[in-house]
Amino acid sequence: MSDRAPQRLLGESPVLADLLDRVSDLAPLNRPVLVIGERGTGKELVAERLHYLSSRWQQPLIKVNCAAISESLLDADLFGYEPGAFTGANRTHIGRFERAHEGTLFLDEVGTMSAPLQEKLLRLIEYGEFERLGGQKTLTVDVRIVAATNEDLPRLANTDHFRRDLLDRLAFDVLTLPPLRARQGDIRLLAEQFAIQMSSELGWSVFPGFTDSALETLSQHPFFGNVRELKNVVERSLYRWGHEDEPVDQLVLDPFDSPWRPRAESDDDVSLGDGDFVEQVARFEISLLEAALMRHDRHQGKAAEALGMTYHQFRSQLRKHGLIGGTRPKSH
The missing domain is CATH 1.10.10 (Arc Repressor Mutant, subunit A)
Known part of the structure; x- marks a missing residue:
């Protein structure tokens, strides 16, 4: 079981409210879910919400970024290995699927997974079966898969870069997260929340607020980096502003500007x-x-x-x- 409380997806926009309603409807179902969205839109937070609203909430929530690990290491990391499986493998390693037994495994950037790993993942989703690297024994696990990507997986499937049958299995239902520019009404709410947190970190007694001009600038900015970019802008702007008794009037949207x-x-x-x-x-x-x-x-x-x-x-x-x-x- 995770020892960290789930973070909230903040916002009051209708598109976000509709998404959260669908998450609540999907959470109790023991089916794979595919979460799609641009970087910084909160795909991991959706995975957490799916887990903690399900009957598996007391069991492990295990996460892995498929793009951050090489194919051979990802295979060993997900499925585990037996002693002698490769040079240096001198003990049994329990993979993430086994560690997530009766819980949820969040596979981020699943579109980067190699064809052999896609084949092994398909078998696990269909039958709950797999073997550790170098092992002969077939193991079974009960794991709910929540996969995420910012790729156009149907296009990748049409060009044979992603297995169509795996896509069909992962996409029992698809949650597509709206970018921040489609949630313009949430920008002020999020900015103030990030600013309050940053004010506390800076040792300020209170967040002095933003000027109307600063809020207008925030509302007009496209934020292609989504919520992650907004958080960086707010935190960077507060520390550079440095006046806890004056509303923040200057925003540092581009730290490279010089x-x-x-x-x-x-x-x-x-x-x-x-x-x-x-x-x-x-x-x-x-x-x-x-x-x-x-x-x-x-x-x-x-x-x-x-x-x-x-x-x-x-x-x-x-x-x-x-x-x-x-x-x-x-x-x-």
């Missing part, structure tokens, strides 16, 4: 890379605004004129992307 930051010669070229349509458009707009400001020594009027915009239109775009008041969004 006039002495090394820049490649091709920085004026817009390189979008991967990402969804909204993210790429935001990157493109930010790049145009930043390049115009750079060419005109941060003079907003001249930069606006260079882009064929009025001063007020230009200011509106700066505000939209959090580029006013010495703040800049996360560099892409």
Whole structure:
């Protein structure tokens, strides 16, 4: 049994409330669940909620990040091994599936799992059976699988990079987490919660609050890093602000922002890379605004004129992307 109390998914937005209702409905069912969402949206918190609302809540909740361990080590870590299974294996190692018996195993980044491991996972889900590396005895376990990914698994299955039959077994139901930009009403609630916690860590007697300008900047920022990025922004901004008796007015959205930051010669070229349509458009707009400001020594009027915009239109775009008041969004 885990000795840590589950963390809460904070928010009051309708999309989050609908998700939490589905989690509550799914939790009592002894079926695999697939949790999908961008990085920083809280997939691990959903797995915890599924576990602690189930009848397995007093049993172990074991977690593993499949992307953080090499294939050979992940095999040994999940399924265990017997002495002599490989060089250096001089004792029996109990894998995570055995340790999670009668509980829940959270497999994060399951889309990175190799084909041989996918085959072994499929067998375990279907029959509850497996063998340790180097072992001859078939073992059985009772484990609920909660898998998570930020990948498009159906697309990977269509291109033979993920087993279709395993996807079917994992996806008894799929919980897709909304990104923070779809929960805009939750940004203030989360920011204040993180700020209160950080104020305590800094030894402040009370959190002095945010100014309206700072809250507006937070609400307009796209937060492609989701809740994790918001938490970093809030905590970083409070410690740099340093005035416990004054509302926080300046946000540090980009810790790399510096006039002495090394820049490649091709920085004026817009390189979008991967990402969804909204993210790429935001990157493109930010790049145009930043390049115009750079060419005109941060003079907003001249930069606006260079882009064929009025001063007020230009200011509106700066505000939209959090580029006013010495703040800049996360560099892409």
